[in-house]
Amino acid sequence: MIRALDISGSALTAQRVRLDVISGNIANAEVTRQEDGTRVPYRRRFVTFMTGDGQGGPGVHVDEVALDASPFREKYDPGHADADPRGYVQLPNVSITMEYVDALAASRAYEANAAMVGVTRTMIQQALRLFA
Amino acid sequence: MWIDRLTASRTMHALELAARFAEQRQQVLAENLANIDTPDYQTRRLDPNAFQASLHKALAAARQDGQRRLKLRGNAQFATEPDGEIRVRPATEPAPNVLFHDGTNARLEQTLTDISRNAMSYEMSTSLLRGKFQNLLRAIRGRTE
Numbered sequence: 293m294i295r296a297l298d299i300s301g302s303a304l305t306a307q308r309v310r311l312d313v314i315s316g317n318i319a320n321a322e323v324t325r326q327e328d329g330t331r332v333p334y335r336r337r338f339v340t341f342m343t344g345d346g347q348g349g350p351g352v353h354v355d356e357v358a359l360d361a362s363p364f365r366e367k368y369d370p371g372h373a374d375a376d377p378r379g380y381v382q383l384p385n386v387s388i389t390m391e392y393v394d395a396l397a398a399s400r401a402y403e404a405n406a407a408m409v410g411v412t413r414t415m416i417q418q419a420l421r422l423f424a
Numbered sequence: 425m426w427i428d429r430l431t432a433s434r435t436m437h438a439l440e441l442a443a444r445f446a447e448q449r450q451q452v453l454a455e456n457l458a459n460i461d462t463p464d465y466q467t468r469r470l471d472p473n474a475f476q477a478s479l480h481k482a483l484a485a486a487r488q489d490g491q492r493r494l495k496l497r498g499n500a501q502f503a504t505e506p507d508g509e510i511r512v513r514p515a516t517e518p519a520p521n522v523l524f525h526d527g528t529n530a531r532l533e534q535t536l537t538d539i540s541r542n543a544m545s546y547e548m549s550t551s552l553l554r555g556k557f558q559n560l561l562r563a564i565r566g567r568t569e
Contacts, residue, residue, distance in 0.1 A: 293450065295451050295454075296447075296450045296451045296453075297454075299451060299454040299455050299458050300454050300457070300458060303454075303457065303458030303460075307461075310461075341459070341461055341463065342462065343455075343459050343462050343465050350455045351455065351458050352458040352459045352462055397461070401461055404457060404460065404536065405457060405458060407536075408453075408454055408457050408539060411539055411540070411543045412454065414547075415447070415450060415543055415546050418546065418547055418550040418551075419443075419550060421550070421554060422550060422554050422557060
C-alpha cells in the first residue's frame with residue numbers, strides 16, 4: 293500500500309518537473325541571447341517520461357530534459373539590436389499556445405495523481421481501523 | 425494457540441485475501457495512472473472478476489475438504505503462496521485502439537473509475553473483517569455494547 297503512495301508520488305514529481313520546464317519555456321519565449329551574451333535565441337526544452345521510478349521500482353520519472361531541434365521563429369524587426377543583416381531577428385522556437393495546452397495536461401495529470409494519494413490514504417486508514 | 429483457531433475461519437481468510445488483492449491492485453492502478461503521459465506505456469491489469477471467480481472456487485473446494493486455508497489456483501495473474509501471501513503477476517492489457525501512434529491504451533476515465541471501485545471493494549473487505557473482529561471482542565468481553 294505504501295508502494296502505491298510512492299508510485300503516485302513519483303508521478304507528482306514527474307508532472308511537477310514538466311510544469312517547471314514549461315514555465316521556463318514561457319518565461320524565455322522572447323529571449324534572444326544566451327547567458328554568456330552570444331546572440332543565439334533560447335531553445336525550447338521538453339521532458340521525456342519513462343516508466344519506472346529510475347531506481348528499479350515501479351512508477352514514472354523524467355528520463356531527460358531535451359532541447360527542441362526545430363528551427364527558430366523569425367521576425368522582421370530591423371531596428372532590433374540582434375537583427376541579422378536582412379533585418380530579421382531570430383526568436384525562440386517556443387509556441388505559447390503549445391506550452392499552455394501542455395501545462396493544462398500536466399496540471400490535470402498532477403490533479404489525478406494527487407486524488408490517487410487521497411484514495412490510497414483512505415485505504416490505509418481503513419486497514420488501521422481494523423485494530424480499533 | 426487457541427486464538428488462532430478462532431481467527432482462522434474460512435470467511436476471515438477469504439476477506440483477508442480480498443483485501444490483499446485490492447491492495448495489490450491499487451499498486452497496479454497507481455502505476456497505470458502515474459504513466460498516463462508516458463509514451464509507449466502499456467497499461468497493466470489485475471482482473472477483479474477472475475479473482476472473484478477464483479475465490480468462489482477456492483471457498484467451495486475448502487468447504488468440501490474441511491480446510492480452513494483457501495488456495496487460489498488456476499490463474500496466471502494471482503496465486504496464494506504456502507505462507508498465505510498472495511502473489512500477483514499483472515497482465516499487460518491488450519491495446520485495441522488505433523488512436524495513438526505509440527499504441528498506448530491509457531484511458532484516464534477508465535483508470536479513475538477502476539480506482540474508485542477498487543477502493544470501495546477494499547472498504548467492504550476491511551469493514552466486514554472489522555465486524556468479525558468486533559464480534560470476537562464482544563465474545564471475549566462477555567457483553568454486547
